[in-house]
Amino acid sequence: MLKVENLVAGYGKVQVLHDVSLHVPQGTLVTLIGSNGAGKTTTLRAVSGMIATQSGRITLNGAEITGLAPHAITRGGLAHSPEGRRVFPTLPVADNLLLGAFTRVTGSRPKGDVARDLERMYALFPRLAERRAQLAGTLSGGEQQMLAMARALMLNPLVLLLDEPSMGLAPRLVEEVFAIIARLKSERVTMLLVEQFAAAALDVADFGYVLENGRVSASGPAARLKDDPAVRAAYLGAAH
Amino acid sequence: MQILAQLIASGIAVGMIYGVIAFGYQLTFATSKTLNFGQGEALMLGSLVGLTVVSFTGYWIMLPIVLAFGLVQGAVVERLGVRQAIRTKSEAGWIMATIALGIIFKNLAENIWGRDALKFPSPLPEAPLSFMGVNVLPMEVVIVFGALAMMLLVEVFNRRSIYGKAVVATANDRDAAGLMGINTSLVITFSYSLSSMTAAFAGVLVAPVTLTGAAMGGALGLKAFAVAIIGGLSSGMGVVVGGLILGITETLTGYYISTGYKDVPGLVLLLLVLSFKPSGLFGSATIKKV
Incomplete structure (x- = not known):
């Protein structure tokens, strides 16, 4: 569904990703783990067009999206719940969610039933239902994270990119976020998950990639990566 | 007392014009953190195009034509003067570019309509109405309500329609x-486009009361x-109040002190606001994250 081949990207003259290839097949949950600065967020940003790619090829559902503007990539069916949540603070929760479906309401993606999907999000994230009229800027960090995920889901995306959904959350909320990711997986939502909680990410994922200094250093079925001694030592906090 | 009321009434009409132009500054600042320093020239062009059109169509049919002209003129300013600066994240390129475009528009207008002030036919009777001894031109009433209606319409568009929400979202977080x-x-x-449209609208509102001409835009x-600075670049309420403050102090100073000093109190207020509340009287302070 999403294919990244030999991606080279960075910020200005600083090259962050040297040669990244990964594949997210339809209906699977793939996770990208690695230490801080390894290039996880940069990979997602390059995929969704937020930063320019220097070389390489990205395809979404068979169509090339390399070098397109973010809005064009979204119109192709890619949703990105970005690092730092990035909700629209001066708009109510309900409007944030509606904007997630902007391309559907305005006709550049199949419309479906936007009202029903809104209710689905409120069922999936009951806290948002309670706060639907509240400005997003007044939500707690955990609630903003739920909103960012729900807003991305409102696209009915072919692929959902999730960047560090657990960042800065209390342990109980981290569990809640992972429970929702597991539920989305059971609904066959295709996802690429970036996480620093590598153990939790590998527990829920089908397949994993390990990113090290802008290169993929290991990949394989999530269960196997979890048992890989090198991965355990570097990312899962196992004793050396 | 009656003179005071009269002066305040005149100040309100002038102030609403300032307010609606300042509102135009806010529109572009919200989405792009840039402004059109040729906003006065957008107003002047709207007014002069209106003057030419009005002789064929009459005042009320001229309005939508001038609004459409403003939309196009604003798009031209953005494409030629601002887009490149935003793309290259230039901090100051757009300032000079929009000033330059303003000067070009002014020269263009001087060559088409001449340098003299021109009379703009009023669509309404030019005899003043009297409210409790205060004389008000019918056109001044149109200015106040027209300006308020324009701002209200934009606000409703932003809050109600999905496209307006997209504008607010862009203003919140462009990425x-x-x-x-x-x-x-x-x-x-x-x-x-919307910003120039409000300026062009202000131009044809004010022209029947003042005069029009290539030089009207600058001041x-x-x-x-x-x-916009006094009221705050982020507050819709602020520009109305700021406009009224400036308009009224101008007419009061002009009468009680000297017309030679009428710009001084407003500008002193500007300096005070910049010293003590730089985000404007009604603006919310934002901390720029770097």
């Missing part, structure tokens, strides 16, 4: 808006900029 599938470059072009654009 995140792009991820929603919103073409944020187009939103910025649109905000420039109005600058004073409206002061209003």
Whole structure:
């Protein structure tokens, strides 16, 4: 569904990703783990067009999206719940969610039933239902994270990119976020998950990639990566 | 007392014009953190185009034509003067570019309509109405309500329609808006269009009361900029109040002190606001994250 081949990207003259290839097949949950600065967020940003790619090829559902503007990539069916949540603070929760479906309401993606999907999000994230009229800027960090995920889901995306959904959350909320990711997986939502909680990410994922200094250093079925001694030592906090 | 009331009434009409031009500054600042320093020239062009059209169509049919002209003129300013600066994240390129475009528009107008002030036919009787001894021109009433209606319409559009929400989203967080599938470059072009449209509208509102001409834009654009700073570049309420403050102090100073000093109190207020509340009387302070 999403294919990244030999991606080279960075910020200005600083090259962050040297040669990244990964594949997210339809209906699977793939996770990208690695230490801080390894290039996880940069990979997602390059995929969704937020930063320019220097070389390489990205395809979404068979169509090339390399070098397109973010809005064009979204119109192709890619949703990105970005690092730092990035909700629209001066708009109510309900409007944030509606904007997630902007391309559907305005006709550049199949419309479906936007009202029903809104209710689905409120069922999936009951806290948002309670706060639907509240400005997003007044939500707690955990609630903003739920909103960012729900807003991305409102696209009915072919692929959902999730960047560090657990960042800065209390342990109980981290569990809640992972429970929702597991539920989305059971609904066959295709996802690429970036996480620093590598153990939790590998527990829920089908397949994993390990990113090290802008290169993929290991990949394989999530269960196997979890048992890989090198991965355990570097990312899962196992004793050396 | 009656003179005071009269002066305040005149100040309100002038102030609403400042307010609606300042509102135009806010529109582009919200989405792109840039302003059209040729906003006064957008007003002047709208007014002069209106003057030419009005002789064929009459005042009320001229209005939508001038509004459409403003939309196009604003898009031209954004494409030629601002887009490149935004793309290269230039901090100051747009300032000089929009000033340059303003000068070009002014020269163009001087060559088409001449350098003299021109009379703009009033669509309404020019005899003043009397409210409790205060004389008000019918056109001044139209100015106040027209300006308020324009701002209200934009506000309703932003709050109610999905496209308006896309504009607000772009103003909140341009990157995140792009991820929603919103073409944020187009939103910025649109905000420039809307901004010039409000200026052109202000131009044809004020022209029947003052005069029109290639030179009318400079002072109005600058004073409206002061209003935008006094009221706050992020507050819709602020520009109305700021405009009224400036308009009324001007007419009062002009009468009680000297017309030679009528610009001084407003500008002193501007300096005070910049010293003590730089985000404007009604603006919310934002901390720029770097």
